[in-house]
Structures are given as C-alpha cells and as structure tokens.
Amino acid sequence: xxxxxxxxxxxxxxxxxxxxxxxxxxxxxxxxxxxxxxxxxxxxxxxxxxxxxxxxxxxxxxxxxxxxxxxxxxxxxxxxxxxxxxxxxxxxxxxxxxxxxxxxxxxxxxxxxxxxxxxxxxxxxxxxxxxxxxxxxxxxxxxxxxxxxxxxxxxxxxxxxxxxxxxxxxxxxxxx
Numbered sequence: 001x002x003x004x005x006x007x008x009x010x011x012x013x014x015x016x017x018x019x020x021x022x023x024x025x026x027x028x029x030x031x032x033x034x035x036x037x038x039x040x041x042x043x044x045x046x047x048x049x050x051x052x053x054x055x056x057x058x059x060x061x062x063x064x065x066x067x068x069x070x071x072x073x074x075x076x077x078x079x080x081x082x083x084x085x086x087x088x089x090x091x092x093x094x095x096x097x098x099x100x101x102x103x104x105x106x107x108x109x110x111x112x113x114x115x116x117x118x119x120x121x122x123x124x125x126x127x128x129x130x131x132x133x134x135x136x137x138x139x140x141x142x143x144x145x146x147x148x149x150x151x152x153x154x155x156x157x158x159x160x161x162x163x164x165x166x167x168x169x170x171x172x173x174x175x176x
Contacts, residue, residue, distance in 0.1 A: 006018075027090065027091075027092055028092060028093075029088075029089060029091065029092065029094055030068070030088075030091075030093075030094035030095065030096045031094075031095060031096065031124065032096040032097075032098055033095070033096070033097055033098070033111075033124075033162075033164070033166055034097075034098045034099075034100065034110075034111045034164075035097045035098065035099050035103075035111075035162075035163070035164050036099075036103045036104055036106070036109070036110040036111065036163070036164055037099075037103075037104040037163060038065060038067065038097065038099035038104070039104075040163040041067075041097050041099075041162060041163050041164065042067060042069075042097070044143075044162050044163055045069055045095065045097070045162070046069070047141075048138065048141055048143055049071075049126055049168070050071060051069035051070060051071055051095060052069060052070055052071070052072050052073065052074050052077070053067060053068070053069050054068050054069065054070055054072075054077055054084055054087075054088055054094075055067075055068040055081065055084045055085060055088060056068075063100065063101040063102065064098060064099060064100045064101060065098075065099045065101070066096055066097070066098055066099075067096070067097040067098075067099070068088050068094055068095070068096050069094070069095045069096075069097065070088075070091055070093070070094055070095070071093065071126070095124070109164070109165060110164070111164055113164065113165040113166050113167065114166075115146075115165075115167060121166075122167065123159065123166070123167035123168060123169050124166065124167070124168045124169070125168070125169040125170075125171060126168055126169070126170055126171075127171050127172060127173055128170055128171070128172055129172060129173075130172060131149065131156065131157070131158065131170055131171060131172040131176065132149065132176070134158075134170055134172075135148065135149055135158050135170065138158075138160055138170075143160050143161075144160065144161040145158065145159065145160055145161070146159035146160065146161050146167050147159040155176070156171070156172070156175070156176050157169055157170065157171050158170045
C-alpha cells in the first residue's frame with residue numbers, strides 16, 4: 001500500500017492515521033457460526049468448500065461442540081490436541097462452527113442468517129482461482145445459490161448458501 005493510499009484511507013472518519021504499535025502482533029483469527037446440524041455443515045465446509053477440520057472440542061455437560069476449520073491441505077498441522085490448539089491460535093481466517101446439541105432435531109431454521117430483518121451478519125467470503133469453474137462445480141453438487149454469476153450487475157461474484165442459510169461469497173482475485 002502506498003503512502004498516498006494510506007493517507008487517503010486515513011481520511012475516512014473513525015480510521016486511525018496509523019496502526020498502534022501495541023497491535024502489531026494482533027491476528028484476526030476466527031469467525032464463529034452457530035450451526036443446526038454439525039454433520040451437514042461439516043460436509044458443506046469440507047467437501048464443497050475444501051476446508052480441513054483441525055480440531056473438535058466437546059463440552060458434554062454444556063451440550064455443545066466446537067469445530068475449527070481452515071482452508072489448508074493439512075500440512076504442518078500438529079498431531080496432538082495441544083499443538084493444534086496453539087497452531088490454530090496463530091492462523092488467519094479460521095472458521096469455528098458451534099453446534100448446540102439437539103438443534104438438529106428442531107423443525108425449521110434455528111439461527112438467523114443476518115440477511116433478513118433485522119439485518120446484521122452478512123456473509124463469509126472464499127476466494128477461488130476460477131469463479132466460473134467453482135460455480136459450475138457448486139451447481140453439479142446441488143449447492144443452493146443466493147446469487148449466481150449471471151444475476152444482477154455484479155457478474156464477477158456469486159453467493160452460495162450453507163445448510164443454515166448463511167451466505168458465502170465466492171470471488172476470484174483476478175478479473176474474469
């Protein structure tokens with residue numbers, strides 16, 4: 001980022017002119033989503049989107065489980081739970097799925113996806129090397145779309161839905 005770009009962005013109200021040195025080693029680590037059916041969500045995020053399940057933590061007395069996933073091939077991930085916990089805390093872009101036991105048997109949606117009133121949470125985003133090929137694959141897999149590449153004016157992005165209706169934006173880093 002150039003000094004000019006940094007200066008321009010620092011003019012946006014509420015933006016610090018420079019990063020506080022105390023935050024130099026901060027890492028945006030993970031986002032948590034509550035899921036109704038852990039098996040369906042794990043299938044979607046691992047098989048459809050290619051995430052790797054790195055760690056599972058069960059809290060039997062509290063009746064919930066946590067699943068930590070990353071977009072990685074599994075190389076370099078420690079074999080022991082303590083090592084995986086430490087490794088995960090250093091990663092960027094971890095997805096934590098929280099399953100409250102028993103929700104899978106409830107009728108209808110259990111959690112609000114944030115994209116209907118009252119609006120809040122919007123979506124996750126996954127960057128792919130070829131958005132057209134990825135969307136064709138999603139079609140073959142029967143994935144639900146919120147927005148196809150051919151919908152609307154923004155023809156370079158698509159939105160798919162996970163089993164709970166959360167939107168996942170699909171983009172590619174280069175122009176179509």
